Amino acid sequence: MKTLTTLKTLKKLLFVSLVGLITVSTLSFTIENKRMEKKNKQNKEMKIQNNNEWNQLEEVVIGRWVTGSFNVPEVDKSLAEFFPYIPDAAMDYMKKAENKVLSDTYPEDDKRYYDEQENFVKKVEALGVKVHRPDVIEFPTLGTTQCYSRDPIVTIGNKFIITNLRSETRRMETPSYRRIALELADKYDGEVISMPANEAGYPEENAYLEGGDVFVDGMDIYVGVSGNASNQKGIDFLQKELGSAYTVHTIPLEHHVLHLDCALMLINEKQGVICKEDFIDFDALPEGLKNREYVEVASEKAQIMATNGMVINSKTVIMIEAFPEVISQVRDMGIEVIEVPFEKANYFGGGLRCSFQPIRRK
DSSP: OHHHHHHHHHHHHHHHHHHHHHHHHHHHHHHHHHHHHHHHHHHHHSBOBBOBSSSOEEEEEEOBOOTTOEEOOOOSHHHHHHOTTSOHHHHHHHHTTTTSBHHHHOHHHHHHHHHHHHHHHHHHHHTTOEEEOOOOOSSOEESOOBOOTTTTEEEEBTEEEEOOOSSHHHHTTGGGGHHHHHHHHHHSBSEEEEOOOOOSSOOTTOOOOOGGGEEEETTEEEEEEOSSSOOHHHHHHHHHHHOTTSEEEEEEBOTTOOSGGGTEEEOSSSEEEEOGGGBSOGGGSOHHHHSSEEEEOOHHHHTTTTTOOEEEETTEEEEETTOHHHHHHHHHTTOEEEEEOOGGGGTSSOOTGGGEEEEEEO
């Protein structure tokens, strides 16, 4: 009897242990499964993705205006020749501050440029977009701002490309994006790529590619060339990097235009804003660019960034408030326009699109 009782007890213990083991295993599986679901959800959200100019914007890099940091170079004929896209009024403005820190001559303007940049960031964040900011350059700079994040980086598909800027003064902006690039490479689904380094100066073999010249339209990529920024070697690099699935189109621009986005905004697959006279031959453009409903602007307006807005989605854009006639026409196309001040566009050759680079569109 004692032996039988012992056996029954052992069976009960074995049964209880087995139930406990199954329960623990089930619980462990559930916890691990939830961890995997959370990781998969995180991976789905944390990815590099930019397939066109108008899908819902979800994550971006926006540049900084750093007060007391812009050192104005000597303003002479050679400077005007090197920067043909800077209006005469802007050259006159800079002349008063040449060889000095801008804030010494224009302290109120310097503060306003900072405020309008931060106001822009707040507007974008209020729309539910996650915003990254570059690091501050650690030393004084000559003729260089950090407000234009569009150019040192380009996002196409699942690739985040660190580019080669043409102007030597602007090349020092690139290290400010190292932290962001490392974070994307470590935590995001996608590729982080750097163009091969150029030689100092402006030798013919250098390859230049600047984000302001690059527009993404599905598998068609448009790259502007005016002689001021991107060049054919940069375009060749991009075509090779993207592969045969993409077609990279060279878009010739007049020499007084800095980037393609200084003459063009694609709001959605059918609508946009354009300055036709800033293209060498509008009729020779790819069909994907020609066959749209455009609001047209004059060259003098385009030069101070009338075409340079931020597309949030196919029905919503942010534009500089200084162009009420253009904004009215865009609204007439059924597009919601959010207006912001951005006075620095008058002087520094860049507007709202110049100030951001997408990391992820839906």
